[in-house]
Each structure stands twice: as structure tokens, then as C-alpha cells.
Amino acid sequence: xxxxxxxxxxxxxxxxxxxxxxxxxxxxxxxxxxxxxxxxxxxxxxxxxxxxxxxxxxxxxxxxxxxxxxxxxxxxxxxxxxxxxxxxxxxxxxxxxxxxxxxxxxxxxxxxxxxxxxxxxxxxxxxxxxxxxxxxxxxxxxxxxxxxxxxxxxxxxxxxxx
Numbered sequence: 001x002x003x004x005x006x007x008x009x010x011x012x013x014x015x016x017x018x019x020x021x022x023x024x025x026x027x028x029x030x031x032x033x034x035x036x037x038x039x040x041x042x043x044x045x046x047x048x049x050x051x052x053x054x055x056x057x058x059x060x061x062x063x064x065x066x067x068x069x070x071x072x073x074x075x076x077x078x079x080x081x082x083x084x085x086x087x088x089x090x091x092x093x094x095x096x097x098x099x100x101x102x103x104x105x106x107x108x109x110x111x112x113x114x115x116x117x118x119x120x121x122x123x124x125x126x127x128x129x130x131x132x133x134x135x136x137x138x139x140x141x142x143x144x145x146x147x148x149x150x151x152x153x154x155x156x157x158x159x160x161x162x
Contacts (some may be wrong), residue, residue, distance in 0.1 A: 005030060007058060009082040015063040025065050030058040030084060032099060035121040053156050055107055056084065056099065056128045062111065062121050069126055073106035084127055092148050096138050103131030131157045
């Protein structure tokens with residue numbers, strides 16, 4: 001399945017020309033996750049540990065967001081929120097995955113360029129830390145329409161469900 005990815009970061013415009021996500025940041029790839037440190041020891045029922053969230057990392061082309069992402073990383077300025085949006089590409093472009101982050105911090109910013117490589121401009125890897133995360137997913141029905149989004153959220157700061 002082909003899909004498009006955008007990220008909307010408060011105060012940091014991108015260069016997307018997409019009708020729905022104009023001036024958002026077009027994303028080439030992304031990753032985020034959570035790990036559970038709980039263990040099953042001998043003669044125990046298994047205990048849950050603290051959820052360990054990885055930052056949201058994404059790869060993008062150099063664009064009008066470059067200088068601001070660099071600056072926000074350097075000065076540690078917090079961002080109110082950022083939303084990663086994934087949608088089905090093609091005819092009817094429907095959002096099916098959204099990741100909402102609040103109290104966001106640009107934890108790292110790096111640029112890589114290879115004038116002889118397949119990319120036409122340098123790429124940047126950006127890492128976003130966050131205080132809360134909400135993951136929302138909508139399933140596509142047989143008739144092509146989408147079910148309502150189902151979501152789950154977590155406060156990293158308070159280590160509890162939202």
C-alpha cells in the first residue's frame with residue numbers, strides 16, 4: 001500500500017504543496033515506539049515496569065523548516081504540539097494514522113547530503129521528544145469508507161494513560 005506522510009509542527013511551516021496539507025512538512029520516513037521494562041521472574045506473576053518511549057524520528061528533505069528545526073534544537077525551545085499524519089495515497093486520499101505529540105522538544109537535528117546519490121537535495125533526520133503522545137488509527141471498510149478513529153494516549157511525564 002502506498003501512503004503519504006506529513007508532519008504539522010506548531011510555528012514551523014514546511015513546503016508541502018498538497019491541497020490538504022499545504023505548508024506542512026513532507027516526511028520521507030518515520031519511526032516511534034514504546035518498550036515495557038516489566039519482567040517475568042521465577043515464582044512471580046510478572047510485573048509491569050515503566051513505559052519507555054522512543055522519540056519520534058523522521059526523515060525529510062531540506063526545506064523552509066530547516067533553519068527553524070535547527071534553531072529549536074540548539075536553543076531547546078519547546079513547541080506546543082506536533083502531529084504526524086499518514087494517509088493512503090492515490091485516488092481518495094484518506095488519513096488512517098495520526099500521532100499527536102504535546103510539549104515537544106527537538107532533541108536532535110542532522111543533515112546528510114550526497115550530490116552523487118539518488119536524492120536531489122540533502123536529507124535531514126529530526127528527533128522529537130514529547131510530554132504526551134496520542135496514537136489514532138482508522139480502519140478502511142470493504143466499501144472504501146473509513147471507520148471512526150480509535151486512539152490511545154499516554155503521558156510520558158506522569159507515566160499514565162491519558
